[in-house]
Amino acid sequence: MAxxxxxxxxxxxxxxxxxxxxxITVSDRAExxxxxxxxxxxxxxxxxxxxxxxxxxxxDAAASGGGQAxxxxxxxxxxxxxxxxxxxxxxxxxxxxxxxxxNTVLFAPTGFxxxxxxxxxxxxxxxxxxxxxxxxxxxVNGIHAFAVLDAKARPEDDQPRVATDGALVTDDGESQKxxxxxxxxxxxxxxxxxxxxxxxxxxxxxxxxxxxxGDAAIRVPSPxxxxxxxxxxxxxxxSAMSSVxxxxxxxxxxQSTVAAGRARPGDTWAVLALVGGAGAWLALRRRGSxxxxxxxxxxxxxxxxxxIPAPPSSTHVFVRDLSPEAVARVVSVSTxxxxxxxxxxxxxxxxxxxxxPCPGRASTHAWGGTLGGVTQQVGGEPTPTVGDLVHVVFAxxxxxxxxxRRATLLPMRR
Numbered sequence: 174m175a176x177x178x179x180x181x182x183x184x185x186x187x188x189x190x191x192x193x194x195x196x197i198t199v200s201d202r203a204e205x206x207x208x209x210x211x212x213x214x215x216x217x218x219x220x221x222x223x224x225x226x227x228x229x230x231x232x233d234a235a236a237s238g239g240g241q242a243x244x245x246x247x248x249x250x251x252x253x254x255x256x257x258x259x260x261x262x263x264x265x266x267x268x269x270x271x272x273x274x275x276n277t278v279l280f281a282p283t284g285f286x287x288x289x290x291x292x293x294x295x296x297x298x299x300x301x302x303x304x305x306x307x308x309x310x311x312x313v314n315g316i317h318a319f320a321v322l323d324a325k326a327r328p329e330d331d332q333p334r335v336a337t338d339g340a341l342v343t344d345d346g347e348s349q350k351x352x353x354x355x356x357x358x359x360x361x362x363x364x365x366x367x368x369x370x371x372x373x374x375x376x377x378x379x380x381x382x383x384x385x386x387g388d389a390a391i392r393v394p395s396p397x398x399x400x401x402x403x404x405x406x407x408x409x410x411x412s413a414m415s416s417v418x419x420x421x422x423x424x425x426x427x428q429s430t431v432a433a434g435r436a437r438p439g440d441t442w443a444v445l446a447l448v449g450g451a452g453a454w455l456a457l458r459r460r461g462s463x464x465x466x467x468x469x470x471x472x473x474x475x476x477x478x479x480x481i482p483a484p485p486s487s488t489h490v491f492v493r494d495l496s497p498e499a500v501a502r503v504v505s506v507s508t509x510x511x512x513x514x515x516x517x518x519x520x521x522x523x524x525x526x527x528x529x530p531c532p533g534r535a536s537t538h539a540w541g542g543t544l545g546g547v548t549q550q551v552g553g554e555p556t557p558t559v560g561d562l563v564h565v566v567f568a569x570x571x572x573x574x575x576x577x578r579r580a581t582l583l584p585m586r587r
Contacts, residue, residue: 205374205397206369206372206378206398206404207370207371207372208368208370208401208405209368209369209370210555211299211301211550211555212301212543212548212556212557213301215303215304216304217297217304217368217550218306218367218368219256219257219305219306219367219368220305222258223259224258224260224276224366225259225262225276226243226247226262226363226366227262227263227276227277228240228244228261229264229266229267229277230264230265231279231281234280234282235280235319236319236320236352236355237321238321239280239319242321242356242359243278244261245356245360245392246363246392247261250363250364250367250402253399255402255406256367256403256406259363269514270296270513270514271296271298271512272298272514272549273308274307276308276310276366277310277311278362279310279312279313280313280315281313281315282315283316285315286540291314292314292317292336292337292358292384293311293312293314294314294362294552295310295312295366295552296310296311296549296550296551297309297365297549297551298548299547299549300546302546306366309365311362317335317353318351318352318353319354319358320352321355321356322354322389324389324392325389326388326389327389327390328385328388332385332386332387334383336382337362337383351386353386353388354387354388354392357384357388357389360379360392360393361380364398365380365553369398369401372397372398375397378391378395379395379398496527496528497564497565498528498531498565498567499523499525499528500524500527500564501521501562501564502521502522502561502562503520503521503557503558503559503560503562504520504521504534504559505520506542506558506559508544508556510544515541515543515549516538516539516540516542517540518537520535521534521537521565522534523535523565535565539556539557540552543558
């Protein structure tokens, strides 16, 4: 009987193809949802059945139809099994971001200092011990221009991308002269209020960290976004079980972890492929096939090369980063409540000087912090705590003050 590819050599080639295909499948894990975590590493989530977002009248100043855009953004996330049921209510005006028991979506016409130059930011207050979210606010940053764009709107060629949230982005001001899709920005931020973090590899995800002016391509959660919420709330045993159906949820995937590298149906096929490839090699080896034994290292090398995930493209990231001048350890923190918004003063001690001069000890300011068992997180990174190592950039003056960039914080503990 004839064999595919000419006997043993054909079987060996088939084994290589199977192993390489399995490697491709496994490497696909690189593109997966990300979850927000507190300073202690705990996942952040709601435990209540119903979450209501209060739409501040200022949203209509952000863009024509801004208030309705909030409702549309919230509706896009509704109906994921296990997650809370979502709704909106009209606010009276004059709302501020911070811990006040009201989940507000508002527009800051002159900018919002904690947001830096991001398009918007989410302020999340949660129980430090459990990660239970108790209050969340979305602030749209008025230093940028917004509009509810036509659904078919796409960016012009070579448009820079700007961070939606979580990073301090600097540019030459050109992005501030063009309009960003308000519905996309709001939908992205609502994902943060549910416990999702920025996604930095899957550009088709609503939670992808960057967007371009004039781009209305993505306004609703992708399957990966939905998987993130689904896994996050299932891991809590459905404590915030939604009364709405589960049409938007992937309930049969057997996801047993909320980590970014969650189980996927494709992983099963990868395992089967690897097992099948190994079995083919063993069968050939029993026959004494020198060809199979000789080609196995080549197959393994090819599989390893294929399995290396391609690094995400950075050509679209329009960010000017500052070079850190030192690695410092946080030695003390002091947090205060300024009208519901937490502010923390940190004292840091330089441990590694990357540039000279390098003051031994200095103080700095950060938004967020912990008070009375409640932790507030502004944007995507938790406020450093005692023992954390951080990158610092010293102030240009001769004082001992330093300026911390949230994007350069190191998630390392003592």
